[in-house]
Amino acid sequence: MQQYSVRELHLTFTQGRWEYDKWGYPLSSSAGTGVELWAWLWKNENLDDNWKSLTNALSGLFCASLNFIDETKTVQPQLSFRPEGPYNDTELYDSAELRTGSLPHENVCTENLTPWIKLLPCKSTAGIASLVNGHELYNSNFHSMSINVRPVCQDSECTHQQLEILQTLSTVINPVRNKGVRDWSLSELYNRKILRVCPLANESNLLLIIPEEGDFEIIPEADQVIKGETINQNIAIYDLKKDPHNLQLSMKWNETQFTYDNQVILPQVFAHRYFSGYGEERGGIKVNIFNKSPDLTIPIIYYDVIPWYLKLYLHTLKVRINGVEVNSKSKDYPIKDLYYQPAMDRSRPAVIEALIHLPSNSITTLSILFDKVFLKYTEHPPDANRGFDVGSAVITVVSNKKDNDDGEKTEEYGFKIESPIRIYTETLLVSLPTPDFSMPYNVITLTCTVLALFFGSMFNLLTRQFVGLLTLNDEKINEEKQDGNKDVDRRNEEAEK
Amino acid sequence: MSTAIETSIRRRDLVFGIAFITRLLLFQFSEVTDILASRVEVVTPITSFTRLTEGLYLFQNGVPPYDGGVFHQAPLLLAFFQPLSYLPDQFTSLIYILIDLLLAYLLSQISRIKQQLYKDLPRVDDIELIDDNKNEEEESSWVVAGLYLFNPFTIATCLSKSTITFTNLSIALGTFYSLKGNKIHGCFWIAMATYLSFYPLMLIIPITMLLVNSGKIMSRTPPQQESFSSSSSKSITISKKIEIAQCIILYIGWLAVLLLLSFILVESWDFLEATYGVILLLPDLTPNIGGIMAVFKSYPSIGDASFYLGFLPIYSEIVKYMRYNFFTTNIFLYSSLLAPIFYHLWIYAGSGNANFFYAITLVYSVGNIILLVDATFAMLRREFDVWNPKLRYCEVTQR
Numbered sequence: 001m002q003q004y005s006v007r008e009l010h011l012t013f014t015q016g017r018w019e020y021d022k023w024g025y026p027l028s029s030s031a032g033t034g035v036e037l038w039a040w041l042w043k044n045e046n047l048d049d050n051w052k053s054l055t056n057a058l059s060g061l062f063c064a065s066l067n068f069i070d071e072t073k074t075v076q077p078q079l080s081f082r083p084e085g086p087y088n089d090t091e092l093y094d095s096a097e098l099r100t101g102s103l104p105h106e107n108v109c110t111e112n113l114t115p116w117i118k119l120l121p122c123k124s125t126a127g128i129a130s131l132v133n134g135h136e137l138y139n140s141n142f143h144s145m146s147i148n149v150r151p152v153c154q155d156s157e158c159t160h161q162q163l164e165i166l167q168t169l170s171t172v173i174n175p176v177r178n179k180g181v182r183d184w185s186l187s188e189l190y191n192r193k194i195l196r197v198c199p200l201a202n203e204s205n206l207l208l209i210i211p212e213e214g215d216f217e218i219i220p221e222a223d224q225v226i227k228g229e230t231i232n233q234n235i236a237i238y239d240l241k242k243d244p245h246n247l248q249l250s251m252k253w254n255e256t257q258f259t260y261d262n263q264v265i266l267p268q269v270f271a272h273r274y275f276s277g278y279g280e281e282r283g284g285i286k287v288n289i290f291n292k293s294p295d296l297t298i299p300i301i302y303y304d305v306i307p308w309y310l311k312l313y314l315h316t317l318k319v320r321i322n323g324v325e326v327n328s329k330s331k332d333y334p335i336k337d338l339y340y341q342p343a344m345d346r347s348r349p350a351v352i353e354a355l356i357h358l359p360s361n362s363i364t365t366l367s368i369l370f371d372k373v374f375l376k377y378t379e380h381p382p383d384a385n386r387g388f389d390v391g392s393a394v395i396t397v398v399s400n401k402k403d404n405d406d407g408e409k410t411e412e413y414g415f416k417i418e419s420p421i422r423i424y425t426e427t428l429l430v431s432l433p434t435p436d437f438s439m440p441y442n443v444i445t446l447t448c449t450v451l452a453l454f455f456g457s458m459f460n461l462l463t464r465q466f467v468g469l470l471t472l473n474d475e476k477i478n479e480e481k482q483d484g485n486k487d488v489d490r491r492n493e494e495a496e497k
Numbered sequence: 498m499s500t501a502i503e504t505s506i507r508r509r510d511l512v513f514g515i516a517f518i519t520r521l522l523l524f525q526f527s528e529v530t531d532i533l534a535s536r537v538e539v540v541t542p543i544t545s546f547t548r549l550t551e552g553l554y555l556f557q558n559g560v561p562p563y564d565g566g567v568f569h570q571a572p573l574l575l576a577f578f579q580p581l582s583y584l585p586d587q588f589t590s591l592i593y594i595l596i597d598l599l600l601a602y603l604l605s606q607i608s609r610i611k612q613q614l615y616k617d618l619p620r621v622d623d624i625e626l627i628d629d630n631k632n633e634e635e636e637s638s639w640v641v642a643g644l645y646l647f648n649p650f651t652i653a654t655c656l657s658k659s660t661i662t663f664t665n666l667s668i669a670l671g672t673f674y675s676l677k678g679n680k681i682h683g684c685f686w687i688a689m690a691t692y693l694s695f696y697p698l699m700l701i702i703p704i705t706m707l708l709v710n711s712g713k714i715m716s717r718t719p720p721q722q723e724s725f726s727s728s729s730s731k732s733i734t735i736s737k738k739i740e741i742a743q744c745i746i747l748y749i750g751w752l753a754v755l756l757l758l759s760f761i762l763v764e765s766w767d768f769l770e771a772t773y774g775v776i777l778l779l780p781d782l783t784p785n786i787g788g789i790m791a792v793f794k795s796y797p798s799i800g801d802a803s804f805y806l807g808f809l810p811i812y813s814e815i816v817k818y819m820r821y822n823f824f825t826t827n828i829f830l831y832s833s834l835l836a837p838i839f840y841h842l843w844i845y846a847g848s849g850n851a852n853f854f855y856a857i858t859l860v861y862s863v864g865n866i867i868l869l870v871d872a873t874f875a876m877l878r879r880e881f882d883v884w885n886p887k888l889r890y891c892e893v894t895q896r
Contacts, residue, residue, distance in 0.1 A: 314560075374784060434850075458870055467895070
């Protein structure tokens with residue numbers, strides 16, 4: 001951190017996609033599929049070098065291809081990704097700059113997990129971390145692990161700051177898929193047991209969000225049960241410090257089979273993004289952003305990075321609310337602020353950042369058209385016909401609450417609900433027009449042939465002279481014709497030539 | 498006689514009228530214009546109207562239009578289209594139609610001037626009838642305009658709103674004024690053409706030659722008739738040198754003015770790299786009908802072909818000497834038929850690959866080359882006949 005003058009750093013590895021419309025918001029910070037890195041770096045003349053070195057260092061540390069975050073993938077968002085440590089605006093913008101990058105194609109696997117575990121004080125030998133089992137983790141519907149490094153204040157004036165490392169691991173496991181019922185136990189889910197607690201830990205709590213009512217039984221009883229964040233929810237807290245030995249947590253429902261009820265409380269804001277159009281020449285991107293709140297207009301920041309090989313046409317940006325197009329000059333136009341950075345071929349991506357006010361209970365659709373760029377044949381990856389990944393768009397819900405009220409309260413239970421809620425859309429796969437990879441041979445040979453045809457015949461014409469071939473016979477004919485003075489015949493003959 | 502001229506003028510009006518109405522009607526079918534505006538054969542990254550719209554949109558919204566990989570056209574086009582963006586789309590269409598008609602009119606004027614100039618030149622007398630007849634002159638000039646206006650390539654280029662039309666117009670104006678001996682206008686329009694698409698840079702040489710001879714083509718009278726004293730010929734060469742210098746200075750001056758105006762408009766020199774840099778370095782690999790034409794010009798389109806094909810009928814006497822007219826016509830016909838099909842097979846159907854389209858661009862290039870070589874042959878062959886009237890009916894070969 002010091003070597004590369006990093007103020008704040010957030011690195012997330014994700015496999016799978018968090019399904020907002022089924023699972024609600026994630027409890028800990030999540031990200032789009034692949035790897036996402038964003039960092040605030042102190043301003044100095046080496047800032048870009050530092051960023052490059054940082055990605056390379058992290059690449060080595062986590063055995064990931066982070067070094068592929070080069071200038072074609074690096075972005076400086078203007079509105080999204082505010083620092084999570086304490087800051088005041090003027091000081092921040094004068095002294096630090098934000099860099100982000102993501103690799104949607106990156107696969108996350110055990111080689112990334114091991115370095116992550118190594119950062120824990122007791123590795124995976126004690127505490128909750130002993131549940132981390134690669135086999136079960138990579139068998140889950142979704143998992144995401146992150147490292148967040150940020151400065152925190154040591155006193156009320158914030159004169160002393162300390163770095164805080166927050167490591168999170170989220171995974172979605174579905175016991176119903178295996179057994180048909182929703183009974184579960186820790187040992188079943190992770191195939192591991194918590195045997196001891198990490199002696200270095202100040203706190204080691206295991207929290208369980210359970211319904212307020214229901215015909216179920218949890219063994220053993222929780223140390224403490226408190227009211228949850230939302231209605232109909234309780235949080236059961238198990239203090240591992242008190243009873244560290246062999247916590248065999250399990251939950252049983254008094255039912256023989258389970259069917260999902262569809263009355264899940266949906267999150268207020270979620271989004272889907274997809275491609276429109278067909279063919280390998282041009283296409284469009286469409287994003288549907290849902291606001292399910294019955295009475296609130298929700299301000300969000302939409303952030304999308306489109307690689308340079310999709311050439312966006314900003315003048316084709318259209319906004320529809322509930323299927324009705326909204327004119328950009330109208331009062332109801334939901335885009336209040338738009339920041340657009342056009343892409344540069346082979347050097348930087350296009351960035352769209354928009355402050356959008358989502359009307360209550362609505363679907364806001366953004367659509368924009370693009371041309372697919374024809375790449376040089378060396379720019380295609382070995383599996384050219386697989387296509388190229390386009391990273392997730394990020395929707396940041398701008399909360400009106402004061403950060404501290406919310407943040408502090410939840411932090412004492414060991415996890416923190418991020419004050420800005422970030423929603424990631426699907427990553428997309430785009431197929432670009434591919435050349436025939438043996439074409440250079442055809443092109444060189446055939447093109448040279450045609451060029452030779454041109455230069456050959458042109459030089460032939462320009463350097464050689466015309467001469468008449470006079471034979472005796474010709475002269476006779478000539479004389480005859482001149483005598484006869486038959487214009488028509490001559491013309492015909494000329495035309496034949 | 499006067500009635501004959503009147504009928505030919507009426508015919509000319511008819512040609513222009515029909516051309517105008519056809520274009521106006523076709524502009525009403527937005528599917529047709531949309532398809533044409535997205536065809537790689539018709540528009541290229543440096544002439545695309547969609548990209549111009551994007552550049553204009555960025556410019557109007559305070560985003561530097563050249564700070565990105567989309568817009569590669571000259572800044573003054575932005576200034577030209579900015580007021581149009583407040584008007585309905587029909588005005589833009591109307592402007593394209595009018596430019597096309599103006600181009601055709603210029604071509605017919607060029608044709609007439611050329612006929613005047615060639616009047617005193619020796620010719621192959623019995624095939625090329627000497628026509629002092631005003632009527633004939635009028636007639637052939639509207640044929641030239643008509644052939645340009647009803648060339649499908651021209652119509653397609655006009656409907657696609659390709660900005661190559663502006664380059665073509667500048668070149669035509671440059672030629673027209675140079676033939677009239679107007680140095681200031683001639684150099685201005687050639688500078689404008691260079692400014693718009695760089696390659697007309699080469700035209701400064703023929704234009705200077707035209708201007709220096711002030712429209713009088715040096716009559717190629719046999720040398721013995723030239724009776725200049727050595728002193729007068731010397732003074733002539735000096736005055737010619739001054740004239741050449743004048744032309745070149747005017748050209749460079751106009752070009753500098755245009756570039757400076759652009760700089761004032763967009764407030765940076767980025768446009769130089771984004772326009773001329775792109776033309777020279779070809780970072781945008783969108784396929785075009787170039788194939789090997791790329792060697793002579795980057796990002797060619799059928800708009801280029803339509804323009805030089807428009808000049809061909811002016812030299813009707815050369816066309817008579819060309820050997821492969823039928824062959825070239827067929828090549829043009831079948832490459833313009835197959836190119837869209839092969840492109841579709843490659844990009845949309847996925848059942849063909851890039852070789853399909855490449856092959857057809859190659860055929861198109863061969864067509865262009867044959868036409869060019871054939872025209873050169875025809876010109877040389879005709880000259881031979883002019884100077885050797887006695888050998889007219891002999892077999893002629895090259896040595």
